Amino acid sequence: MLLELTAVTKRFGGLLAVREVNLQVQAGELVGIIGPNGAGKTTLFNVISGFLVPEAGEVRVDGRDITGVPSHGIARLGICRTFQIVKPFGNLTVLENVMIGALTPLRSVVDARDEARRVLVRCGLGPWQDVPAKSLPIGLRKRLEVARALATRPRLLLLDEVMAGLNATELKGMVGLIRDLHAGGLTVIVIEHIMAAIMRLCQRIVVLHHGEKIAEGPPDGVSRDPRVIDAYLGEELALT
Amino acid sequence: MSVLPQLAVSALLLGGVYALIAVGLTLIFGVMRVVNFAHGEFLMLGMYLAFWAFTIWRLDPYVVLVAAIPLFFLVGAAVYALVMRGIIHASHNVQIFTTVGLSVALQNVALVAWTGDFRFVRAWHSDAVLRVAGAAFNLSQLVAFALALLLTLALFAFMRWTRTGMVMRATAQDRDAATLMGIDTDRVYGFSFAIGIAAVGTAGVLVAPLYPVYPTAGLQFVLLAYVVVVLGGLGDMVGALLGSLIVAAVEVGGSYFLGPAWKEVLYFVLFILVLVFRPAGLLGQRGAETLGV
Amino acid sequence: MVTRYVTQWLPGIFFGLAAATPLVTRDAFFHDTVILILMWGAIAGAWNVAGGYAGQVSLGHAGFFGLGAYSVALLAVRWDLPAWSGMAVGAALSTIAGLIIGYLSNRLRGPYFALATIAFAQVLLIVASRWRELTKGSEGIPVPFRPGFATLGFPSKVSWIYVALGFALAVWAVQTYLEHSRVGYQLAGVREDEDAAQALGIHSRRLKILAVAASAALTSIGGSLWAAYIGFVDPFYVFSIDLSIEFALKAIIGGTGAALGPFLGSLLITSLETYLRAQFSGVRTGFTGIYLIIYGCALIIVVRFFPRGLAGALAVAGRSGAAPVPQPADAA
Secondary structure (H helix, E strand, O other): OOEEEEEEEEEEOOEEEEEEEEEEEOOOOEEEEEOOOOOOHHHHHHHHOOOOOOOEEEEEEOOEEOOOOOHHHHHHOOEEEOOOOOOOOOOOEHHHHHHHHHOOOOOOHHHHHHHHHHHHHHOOOHHHOOOEHHHOOHHHHHHHHHHHHHOOOOOEEEEEOOOOOOOHHHHHHHHHHHHHHHHOOOEEEEEOOOHHHHHHHOOEEEEEEOOEEEEEEOHHHHHHOHHHHHHOOOOOOOOO | OOHHHHHHHHHHHHHHHHHHHHHHHHHHHHHHOOOOOOHHHHHHHHHHHHHHHHHHHOOOHHHHHHHHHHHHHHHHHHHHHHHHHHHOOOOHHHHHHHHHHHHHHHHHHHHHHHOOOOEOOOOHHHOOEEEEOOEEEEHHHHHHHHHHHHHHHHHHHHHHHOHHHHHHHHHHHOHHHHHHOOOOHHHHHHHHHHHHHHHHHHHHHHHOOOOOEOOOHHHHHHHHHHHHHHHHOOOOHHHHHHHHHHHHHHHHHHHHHHOHHHHHHHHHHHHHHHHHHOOOOOOOOOOOOOOOO | OHHHHHHHHHHHHHHHHHHHHHHHOOOHHHHHHHHHHHHHHHHHHHHHHHHHHOOOOOOOOHHHHHHHHHHHHHHHHHHOOOHHHHHHHHHHHHHHHHHHHHHHHHHOOHHHHHHHHHHHHHHHHHHHHHOHHHHOHHHOEEOOOOOEOOOOEOOOHHHHHHHHHHHHHHHHHHHHHHHHOHHHHHHHHHHHOHHHHHHOOOOHHHHHHHHHHHHHHHHHHHHHHHHHHHOEEOHHHHOOHHHHHHHHHHHHHHOOOOOOHHHHHHHHHHHHHHHHHHHHOOOOHHHHHHHHHHHHHHHHHHHHHOOOHHHHHHHHHHOOOOOOOOOHHHOO
16 A cells, blocks of 8 residues: 555634545556545645645555655655646756756766756656746646656655646647656556546546545546536536 | 833833834835835935924924925835836845845935934924923924824724725735726835835934934834834734834833843844744734745 | 856956966055955855855844854953954854754745844844943954964965955855755755745755855854954944845845856955045045945846846856747657
């Protein structure tokens, strides 16, 4: 069991953002988390990645309790997350951005640079190596976000809405990239709002609504689940 | 404890003036979300205005006051247009150093133009001492307090009950929402800044009879103003008022019990303590200081 | 092509010229200016470690400077200890203060942090100027001149040129290290986006604290050297906010993104200052304030329109046309 969440609960003042969520992810899986806005998806990621401490519940990695481990510690355990609103190191070049990721597992700057180049090529960002990150359009920024996380040599990658804001071509590219990374042995959890992409991509879908897990299972099962359809009522074409 | 009434009165009188300074600062920060490091320099300019008007035209500072308000309003508007407008959406560092640069420039304009000599405004009321209920204070202090209080309350009323005031408060709360509502935020920022500068420039005129006037006079006051504003919660006007009284009390009490030499240490230590333990101030929004808001 | 070599060789040219000064001229005033340019440049560079590389803008670095200056002066005057001990003590005290202030930088962002640093330096100023028993109060303390290496008692300005040069090179080296080392890259990440850096496994809080402490120690050493050179420590000067601002000013105008930047800023500002002081001393001393008016305005302009400062401008001039930015269609 790579990642296990038990009854994780996160409260903000009076608001219960995440309510007793249980989740189990085996190594090598490609899991998707979906849910309407405000369902608690990013909050869940924040808890897993150490940016938030839950009021109750446990987060375990390989059986070890990591609840409350600070964010920088989580990455060193092999879990790396991206941000919904991308956070590139704007004034640094694309290469430098990824190098900083690579410098977590690697000590030498030279090695990190080589690793970063490899990662950039793998993610299709080779031509933009020396471009300042802030001049990249959104599609490439999202890729950079993934590349940078990848450079930390994670075992588990948490991707937070990496497809939002992409056009059709970029979307296809991103889906292909994620599939490729997963095929390479990486465990991936994807938060997504764009159903079409996530349904095709993931083996298993978890549905959150108002902080609770309301459904879980293979894509077709979940998309036909009446509770899920009900939760998305009003969000047209969300499930197709 | 017969010294208590004296201390209380002194603190109150001082607090009123600090309130006027702090309220302007709070306004600027609350609406524009910019920490104005040059605030003290406008106070200094107000003091010099009073001095020169008094020296050249024999005008009493309280007469100059009337002209000072619109004058500093215009100055504030000009500074906004020339300097501040461009940095509203810039990074913290840009904002810090822009206002620091402004502060350095203004201080040295005063230094070059009027030299570093200490100047004094000795109006007839500077030395007139009143005694009430065991407390002694001089007339200048009383008038400064009264006028400062009046102006502060006028500002409050303006913010509370006029449409412009409401628009300003709305922008302070959520600038994006304000823009969406069709509020011209640039106008609001300019107006807020101008009022903030008018307030502190006027405060300068008011305190000129009480303190020596010199190019770096603003420094002492601005640091104090920041202690007040941080204590009261950056962006909260009632808090600024409360903070003024507390800081004035600390200063007067500290001066009495520890001697004037150490009172400054006292409120700086207070400042650092507040910043560390309750940086949102007594009434301010918790987390505002770490969000860099 | 030629300009590109200029920017790469610029540090060598700068320090080389400084080293060659005694060979070029015997003018003591010129030597003095070079010494000050190097010292102030180094201290601005020390500020840059925290302000530029770690992104923690401090307006209270005079606090560390003053601690270094006073340590040398007090240890020499009261206990007859050589300047090196004073320097070490000052550096130790400043490191501790720097660790505390670095801790504060994790709780306070941007302007709030700057305000706290101002208060820090002000407290030291007040204490130093009032605590007569310890520091002789507002009179200040003269630093006794005792010939010898240990007491930094160098008889000639020429020796001081090389002492200042040594310090300057050390600070330049520290900054250069921060540009090319693992720690430096991580710090850059923290500076750009702390959350993102943390998500990548960087212990941002610890890095910031260490950067501020290092900056504090270096600034303190600069203060110690300065005190030994000038020979007099005045609390209203060494702890002043004006001084704190000048450190930042030199770094920013010169360029915080380059190791040589603060030195370029110092070159520009110190030269103009000494020139004006020479021109106007005795006539209208207030005129020396003119250079500060200029630099106040320059700061406003530079920070907004030329964020990379002088060094950045030179680097841009040195690039013979930027490479074209690839378009998304070029993607694999």
